[in-house]
Amino acid sequence: MRKATGNLSSGLIIGAAAVFVTLAVALALSGRAGAATTTDTDAALQQVATVESHDTHVHDFSIAGLWPERALRADPEDQIPVEDLPVIEGVLGYAPNVAPAIDRDYRAHVTYELETTEEVLELADGVEYRFWTFGGSVPGPMIRVREGDYVTFTLQNRPDSMMPHNIDLHAVNGQGGGAEATLISPGQQATFAFTALNPGVYIYHCATAPVGMHIANGMYGLIVVEPKEGFEPVDKEFYVVQGDFYTKGDFGERGLQEFDMMRAVDEDAAYVVFNGRAGSMVGDNALNVKVGETVRMFVGNGGPNLTSSFHIIGEIFDRVWLEGGAMVNRDVQTTTIPAGGAAVVEFTLDAPGTYNMVDHAIFRAFNKGAVGQLVATGDHDHVVFSDRIDLRPYNPGATAAGE
Numbered sequence: 001m002r003k004a005t006g007n008l009s010s011g012l013i014i015g016a017a018a019v020f021v022t023l024a025v026a027l028a029l030s031g032r033a034g035a036a037t038t039t040d041t042d043a044a045l046q047q048v049a050t051v052e053s054h055d056t057h058v059h060d061f062s063i064a065g066l067w068p069e070r071a072l073r074a075d076p077e078d079q080i081p082v083e084d085l086p087v088i089e090g091v092l093g094y095a096p097n098v099a100p101a102i103d104r105d106y107r108a109h110v111t112y113e114l115e116t117t118e119e120v121l122e123l124a125d126g127v128e129y130r131f132w133t134f135g136g137s138v139p140g141p142m143i144r145v146r147e148g149d150y151v152t153f154t155l156q157n158r159p160d161s162m163m164p165h166n167i168d169l170h171a172v173n174g175q176g177g178g179a180e181a182t183l184i185s186p187g188q189q190a191t192f193a194f195t196a197l198n199p200g201v202y203i204y205h206c207a208t209a210p211v212g213m214h215i216a217n218g219m220y221g222l223i224v225v226e227p228k229e230g231f232e233p234v235d236k237e238f239y240v241v242q243g244d245f246y247t248k249g250d251f252g253e254r255g256l257q258e259f260d261m262m263r264a265v266d267e268d269a270a271y272v273v274f275n276g277r278a279g280s281m282v283g284d285n286a287l288n289v290k291v292g293e294t295v296r297m298f299v300g301n302g303g304p305n306l307t308s309s310f311h312i313i314g315e316i317f318d319r320v321w322l323e324g325g326a327m328v329n330r331d332v333q334t335t336t337i338p339a340g341g342a343a344v345v346e347f348t349l350d351a352p353g354t355y356n357m358v359d360h361a362i363f364r365a366f367n368k369g370a371v372g373q374l375v376a377t378g379d380h381d382h383v384v385f386s387d388r389i390d391l392r393p394y395n396p397g398a399t400a401a402g403e
């Protein structure tokens with residue numbers, strides 16, 4: 001069985017150490033002492049920073065102290081043998097649709113099958129590209145499990161494929177994230193299993209050499225590991241993954257475009273797109289919401305090269321789950337999503353209109369395809385946003401001459 005603290009990654013330990021040092025410095029500077037006792041993570045951190053001197057408890061800067069609600073996999077349900085778990089067939093979600101939210105409060109043995117394909121699809125209007133895919137789509141379909149689930153994963157490589165493929169799921173604690181276990185030639189399938197130890201939102205991708213080429217051809221998607229307590233319900237959820245593409249022809253050059261390895265090495269993307277295609281969520285394909293609805297967007301970045309400056313023009317993210325992890329930021333304009341990373345953004349559109357979501361490295365949006373649209377319908381609150389109130393000529397030179 002897993003030990004209470006046996007599965008902490010070095011990154012988490014380093015992160016905890018950084019938090020410890022930061023808090024220790026803050027407390028030393030303020031000359032105060034106290035303890036965070038709240039059960040809310042954000043509140044705990046804020047309380048430590050502004051702690052009152054009347055509390056004389058010793059600080060608990062351990063992981064359990066900072067994340068007191070996390071049982072660190074010592075829950076009774078985590079001790080149930082795998083053979084006694086109910087077996088559930090996993091459901092996939094094809095972008096921009098999510099896989100269905102987890103509606104159970106118990107651990108399960110979830111099975112997933114995913115097929116790799118190589119097929120010509122549209123990269124932009126009139127532009128075709130031979131994509132390599134998971135599940136016949138770019139991004140690959142969303143996988144969704146619950147923290148603690150035992151997942152049996154089968155990867156299938158179509159017999160008509162030319163290339164071997166595999167999968168590295170960033171949600172996996174184990175060598176290669178499953179890459180070695182799932183490496184398969186055309187006409188083979190391979191199965192491995194893992195326990196979803198860490199809740200969060202994770203990229204998965206093909207990790208077959210040359211890895212960059214497999215990713216650049218579209219082999220990535222998201223696996224969501226919902227925390228045991230689940231996500232708060234929202235009105236709408238969407239699934240968006242950014243990726244950069246490297247074609248011999250420049251942006252918009254029509255016809256079947258070939259992959260350009262040197263361009264990829266130089267990180268000179270011809271296309272930067274959401275959900276595998278310029279215009280995948282524009283016009284008739286825009287995402288539709290109502291004013292006032294709560295929206296959660298799982299946003300990944302397959303890369304292979306470029307970091308996303310993810311932004312919705314005219315909207316502020318109420319909450320961002322930084323890097324798809326446990327830390328929540330609030331009131332965010334633009335969030336960084338690294339290649340091979342993800343974030344969860346939550347927001348409510350407060351005024352009707354068409355909102356462009358972009359990579360705010362803005363030439364990518366206007367010249368390389370990194371733009372999608374949300375259309376919000378509903379009532380205007382003119383105090384929140386007035387629209388144009390006045391328009392008239394402005395000519396300061398004429399005014400000065402007339403005086």
Ligand SMILES: [Cu+2]
Nearest residue numbers: 165206208214
């Ligand atoms: Cu591959």
